[in-house]
Structure formats: C-alpha cells, structure tokens
Amino acid sequence: MRATRVRRASAAVAVLVAAGLALLAIPLEHGTIDASPPATTTSVVAPAPPPAVPLAPQELSARVVPTIVTVTTHSALGTTAGTGIVLHPADSAAIVLTNHHVIDGGTDIAATSMHDMRRYPAEVVGYDSSRDLAVLRLPGGNALPTAALGSAHSARVGDPVTAIGNAEGGGVPVPAPGAVTRLGVTVTTRNSTDGSRNQLSGLIEVDADVRPGDSGGPLVNAFGEVIGVSSAGNAVERDVPQAPAPKSYAIPIDSAMELVDQVLTGRPSDTVHIGPTPMLGVSVRDHRDPMSNVPAGAEVTLVSFRSPAEVAGLARGDVIVEFDGVPVRAAADLTIRMNALHPGDPVQLQWIDATGAPRSGSLVLQEGPPR
Structure with a gap:
C-alpha cells in the first residue's frame, strides 16, 4: 500500500476566519428634530458563491x-x-x-x-x-x-x-x-x-x-x-x-x-x-479483594528504580489507600490526582504493606514521560 498510496505535496492551505461587525444606532437627543430626507436604498444581492468542487x-x-x-x-x-x-x-x-x-x-x-x-x-x-x-x-x-x-x-x-x-x-x-x-x-x-x-x-x-x-x-x-x-x-x-x-x-x-x-x-x-508530567514511579491496578483485610485501593505492581516511590519505601504488593489527604479506592483515583500535579510538587502517601501494616511517607514528584 505504501508504494501505491504515496503522494508528494507542494501546496499550502490558509485558513481564513471571517469576523462579524455589529452596527449600533445612535438615538437622537431630546428636543431635536430629525429633518434628514428619507434615504433611498438600493438592495444589492451578492452572487451566490460557486459550489465547492x-x-x-x-x-x-x-x-x-x-x-x-x-x-x-x-x-x-x-x-x-x-x-x-x-x-x-x-x-x-x-x-x-x-x-x-x-x-x-x-x-x-x-x-x-x-x-x-x-x-x-x-x-x-x-x-x-x-x-x-x-x-x-x-x-x-x-x-x-x-x-x-x-x-x-x-x-x-x-x-x-x-x-x-x-x-x-x-x-x-x-x-x-x-x-x-x-x-x-x-x-x-x-x-x-x-x-x-x-x-x-x-x-x-x-x-x-x-x-x-x-x-x-x-x-x-x-x-x-x-x-x-x-x-x-x-x-x-x-x-x-x-x-x-x-x-x-x-x-x-x-x-x-x-x-x-x-x-x-x-x-x-x-x-x-x-x-510536564509528574512521576510517582509506580504502576498500579485496582485492589478489591473482599477476602482480604486490606481496604480497596491502588495495588502497586511495579516500582521504578530510584523513583520517588522507591525512596519513600513503597514496594510491589503494597496498596495505596490515601494520596495527599484524598482517599484512593481504585487505580483511577491515583491517576486523577496525578493529572492535577506537576514535577516538584510534594505529596503525602498512606499505604498498606504486604504484612497488612499501615505505612505513610512523603515524597517529591519527579518529571517523567507523558502517561
């Protein structure tokens, strides 16, 4: 298909935006007389544009x-x-x-x-x-x-x-x-x-x-x-x-x-x-296990080397339950919070580790690739 569909290009296209102009009537002052003779107007109908080809x-x-x-x-x-x-x-x-x-x-x-x-x-x-x-x-x-x-x-x-x-x-x-x-x-x-x-x-x-x-x-x-x-x-x-x-x-x-x-x-x-995209340094998925004592949250599946998350002590299998004071009940909750932040922002995390113990820590977000 690449061989059959190739077309070279040379022409540029300009996009024109038409702006409307509103004309405002100025009222006559009180006590004056409009003595102007009636205006004679001629209606001019512009020709219709040719149909697009x-x-x-x-x-x-x-x-x-x-x-x-x-x-x-x-x-x-x-x-x-x-x-x-x-x-x-x-x-x-x-x-x-x-x-x-x-x-x-x-x-x-x-x-x-x-x-x-x-x-x-x-x-x-x-x-x-x-x-x-x-x-x-x-x-x-x-x-x-x-x-x-x-x-x-x-x-x-x-x-x-x-x-x-x-x-x-x-x-x-x-x-x-x-x-x-x-x-x-x-x-x-x-x-x-x-x-x-x-x-x-x-x-x-x-x-x-x-x-x-x-x-x-x-x-x-x-x-x-x-x-x-x-x-x-x-x-x-x-x-x-x-x-x-x-x-x-x-x-x-x-x-x-x-x-x-x-x-x-x-x-x-x-x-x-x-x-710029802030980076926490984890990959997460939903954690909703009714048989577990761990509450719903964002379960960590990967921690990047030397990332803010690793420095804060997060590990694979931990479940993030709070992000900067806002409860996290699913992976999407973490994504929503990250969308509002930028590299250099400090955040507080609370999570449940693999033993079921509550943990907390603070970190500063780094700059990462768009996600």
Missing part, C-alpha cells in the same frame, strides 16, 4: 500533506511512529494535534514537517489519555502551513474520505481513500506497544486502509478539510489469507478541538493534564 486525489494530497508532520517517539519500550496535524502558530512555535498513544511514555519526541522535511523537537503541552489526544508544540515551526478544518457534523454515511499519515512509520505520507461507513461508534482500542486498553466513543468509522503510523493523522473530506483524527484500525499484515476488510476509526475534529482549547487555555480536569 471535490478535489482530485493528487490535488487533495497536495493540499493536505504539507500540513502534517510525522512523529517519532522514543521510550523505554522502543520507538513509536505516528502523525500530527499542524493547527496554527503560537508565538515562535507550531501547535500540533496527535494521538496520546503516539507520545505515550516518550522520553524523546520529534516531528518532521512534510512541508520542508525539517525536523523539530516536540514539547508536550497537554493531553487526555481517555480521549487518546495530545497537543504538541514545535519550537521554530510558526511558519509551517496549517490544516483546513471542517466539521464531523457534516459527515454522512457514504461520503468519500481520505486518511493521510505516516503509514507503517516509513516517514512518507501515504493517502488511504475510503468512505464513511458508520457514525457515533464506540470501540475498545488496544495499544500495540504496551497492550493497554481504552474505550473511545463518538467515532467516525471508515473503510480506509489505515495502518500503524497513521495514528494522529487527518481524516479529510473530498475538499481536503479535516473532519477527524485517525486513532484506531484493524490493520493486519498484507497478503494474509481471509484478512478482514479494512476498517478504521477517527475522533471527530470538533471534539478534538475542544480538548485543544482546554489545553491551550490551561484548564486541567480529571482526565486532562497540562504541562
């Missing part, structure tokens, strides 16, 4: 490809390839939208523009792992062409669409044409790197052959407008006997831009983290 495949690629970047993430688990959408400049940088799973765990993240093939270091501005979205900042990328955004609200089953991205991580933008097959779909995704699962809802289902590496790239309509962010698919090795028909899913651009606005305006929530 769908782009040919080469035209569509030429319009969209310069507005994407390929994303490369190095982590403790290896290297992940993905795609990003250039949204707009911010100061001397470019703001880019991608999937959270593309940058998850990244200790070194970089993006290469498909406009000038220049490589940019990527800073994580914020993310929401539950919605599989992340916002990046590319210092020095303020002149990069930006994507033309449409709306998923206008999408209908049967509409032609094209997903464009870094298919198979080859560093070459590859278009995958298809059509909308369903709207408002809920799926459970699995991260191919660490096996973690996540449920996404309200998705656009298409029959385009989206491949690993396309994640975070644009799903565009026939006019080259972004209506979704490619996030998941059922891609299998090619030439596999009885392989299923291509099926992939995109996050509507409307809801994705809500997350972008929340991140850029610095409004964290239970699922949205802003800025």
